[in-house]
Amino acid sequence: MEEKHIQILKDLGYNLDQKDMTNDYWKKRGAEALAITTQDRDVYGCLDHTVGEGVTIFDIEGTEYLDVTGGVAVRSFGLRYKPYLEFEESILDVVKELPGMDFDAIPQTLLAERVAGVTPGNHKKRVVFTTSGGRAVEGCMKSAMDLSGKRRFVSFRPAFHGRTGYALAMTSSNSRHKSGFPQGVDVIRVFYPYCYRCPYGTNVEDCSIECVEALRYALQVEGDDIAATVMEPISGEGGLLVPPAKAVQGIYELTREIGAYFMSDEVQAGMGRTGKWCAIENHGVVPDYISMGKGIGGGYPMGASIGPSPMFTGGSRHSETFSAEPKMSLLSLWIFKHMEDGDFLKKNAENGAYLLKRFNELKDKHEVVGDARGIGLMAGIEFVKDKKSKEKAPKLRDQIVKNAVQKQKLWILGCGQNVIRFIPSYVITRDELDDAVDRLDKAIEASV
Ligand SMILES: Cc1ncc(COP(=O)(O)O)c(C=O)c1O
Numbered sequence: 432m433e434e435k436h437i438q439i440l441k442d443l444g445y446n447l448d449q450k451d452m453t454n455d456y457w458k459k460r461g462a463e464a465l466a467i468t469t470q471d472r473d474v475y476g477c478l479d480h481t482v483g484e485g486v487t488i489f490d491i492e493g494t495e496y497l498d499v500t501g502g503v504a505v506r507s508f509g510l511r512y513k514p515y516l517e518f519e520e521s522i523l524d525v526v527k528e529l530p531g532m533d534f535d536a537i538p539q540t541l542l543a544e545r546v547a548g549v550t551p552g553n554h555k556k557r558v559v560f561t562t563s564g565g566r567a568v569e570g571c572m573k574s575a576m577d578l579s580g581k582r583r584f585v586s587f588r589p590a591f592h593g594r595t596g597y598a599l600a601m602t603s604s605n606s607r608h609k610s611g612f613p614q615g616v617d618v619i620r621v622f623y624p625y626c627y628r629c630p631y632g633t634n635v636e637d638c639s640i641e642c643v644e645a646l647r648y649a650l651q652v653e654g655d656d657i658a659a660t661v662m663e664p665i666s667g668e669g670g671l672l673v674p675p676a677k678a679v680q681g682i683y684e685l686t687r688e689i690g691a692y693f694m695s696d697e698v699q700a701g702m703g704r705t706g707k708w709c710a711i712e713n714h715g716v717v718p719d720y721i722s723m724g725k726g727i728g729g730g731y732p733m734g735a736s737i738g739p740s741p742m743f744t745g746g747s748r749h750s751e752t753f754s755a756e757p758k759m760s761l762l763s764l765w766i767f768k769h770m771e772d773g774d775f776l777k778k779n780a781e782n783g784a785y786l787l788k789r790f791n792e793l794k795d796k797h798e799v800v801g802d803a804r805g806i807g808l809m810a811g812i813e814f815v816k817d818k819k820s821k822e823k824a825p826k827l828r829d830q831i832v833k834n835a836v837q838k839q840k841l842w843i844l845g846c847g848q849n850v851i852r853f854i855p856s857y858v859i860t861r862d863e864l865d866d867a868v869d870r871l872d873k874a875i876e877a878s879v
Pocket residue numbers: 562563564565566568591592593594663667668696697698699700724725
């Protein structure tokens with residue numbers, strides 16, 4: 432770390448110098464001070480917050496990594512993207528201490544119009560801004576309860592919608608997130624359409640969407656007084672599952688049949704990642720509610736609940752002190768504009784198709800790669816003991832992640848029980864995608 436950055440810490444009252452800049456020192460100190468990090472300290476180093484550009488990040492010892500996580504889908508344009516920094520500099524003197532949502536301000540109103548304009552459907556929409564994806568999910572859920580007068584929800588297994596109250600009740604991707612905590616709302620849970628391991632034993636080409644029939648049966652026997660069906664258009668945390676459009680359409684139609692709302696959780700898959708503003712558009716469905724997060728804030732904490740007007744009728748039904756303050760809103764407006772100016776939807780679709788082709792090459796090459804799937808820049812590989820048995824290989828996956836990070840210097844994330852995912856920033860080039868896949872290839876070879 433450069434001296435000037437150490438000096439900043441010194442000026443803040445910390446007696447630190449170069450010799451303290453080691454991964455072990457900060458991982459130990461972090462383990463004592465931080466109640467939790469979601470990732471494994473045996474695998475990852477301590478990130479250097481003072482350097483990095485595009486898809487290149489560094490740990491505190493100066494080791495360089497190629498990042499395919501995009502800060503878990505947060506950094507749409509990578510680290511310290513010059514045009515973004517220039518815009519940010521131009522608005523440095525904007526008053527940022529005006530919390531959004533309590534009072535009107537121009538930037539948040541323009542942003543609400545923008546968000547409503549790019550999300551699917553020509554119906555009248557309204558927007559509530561939040562400070563996280565989970566809160567965005569909850570904003571939609573609360574409105575769905577308000578407008579329907581119903582209190583129960585349909586959700587899936589696996590599913591990830593956040594770690595707070597109502598959102599946690601929708602989540603089921605890892606028992607560590609949930610066990611011991613009471614459910615905030617009543618949920619009817621059915622299997623997420625997972626064609627590689629279809630729970631009903633069929634395959635996608637000739638299936639009769641048994642997953643939709645399973646939901647119909649669940650509603651018949653458990654009751655169909657449902658406020659909303661809450662679904663990820665691609666299951667991210669749960670294992671990078673890409674449902675077939677016919678299943679999503681079937682679930683949507685059934686939801687409408689019982690008079691419930693359909694909600695697409697776009698926190699991870701949205702913001703143009705799949706080549707469409709909302710990933711649900713890939714399935715030909717126009718949802719009633721949409722939750723957005725991560726990339727919409729361009730590195731700042733922001734989410735959005737988008738719903739049918741009037742959404743919340745009474746004042747104060749939902750709000751957050753720090754949502755959509757002016758600077759964040761202006762930055763978000765810039766991101767939307769830059770996505771269009773730079774044709775990033777098209778680029779993401781094309782680069783994503785290329786990435787999937789490369790993943791399929793790994794599938795052809797390695798017996799332990801059971802499946803490769805994805806849309807746009809959201810793609811994953813599922814690891815198995817062998818292709819025939821399809822037995823899940825969670826330990827092998829963990830070893831591959833460890834080798835990728837520590838030996839190949841590829842900053843990568845797992846998801847589900849035996850899957851790895853690429854959710855890179857949109858500025859990633861073909862060469863960088865090739866480099867990343869080659870490094871992953873070597874990590875697989877070294878782990879089997
Ligand atoms: C689909 C989905 N919904 C909601 C969330 C929760 O977002 P946050 O961590 O910002 O609350 C996530 C986070 O990974 C997500 O992937």
